[in-house]
Amino acid sequence: MPPLGDLERAIMDALWAAPEPMTAREVQDALAERELATTTVLTVLGRLERKGLLARAKDGRAHRYRPKASREEHIAELMRDVLDAAPDRSAALASFLGSVPPDDRSTLRDLLG
Template structure:
């Protein structure tokens, strides 16, 4: 995900797939990597400070949940990428021309909902 490091992206993937709050230990277990508990704690703390996750204290541990869906995060990343290029209209036109029929239909639906 744009703006996230490799471990941050992996932790977000765990949280998005979970569909409910997860503790550091649960995220660590689901990452299935040889990482220290404190490493995952630091990653989740960074995500919290960046606004990607909310945390709630339950008993002695924090539980983490995403503050936005994977789709919202991807849309925000696309928006940031468009802001970084010199010709966002050109990028959108190239994307539209290369989009599959299913993608074009999804865009049409989205534009109809907005209107």
């Protein structure tokens, strides 16, 4: 899965934070500080949908968008993609674990054990 651009990430963050699916206008309002045109929001929503990250449902004249996976599931998939690209998976994991703070190492031990 390709990494998200800055605007794609901001839109996904808004959708992940929302309690229910959002229209393009609601996404635009959530990102008001960016002063985005509705067409820009619609273009990025379409791109995210084509990437398989969003589901779209008709709601009157508009569409509502929702993430297909949680933020945590998305991050886990990115981590798997990076590991799959490593020529030496063991070395990549060892390097990663060497950089993990002690609290996270403890959490990993708990999850594995």
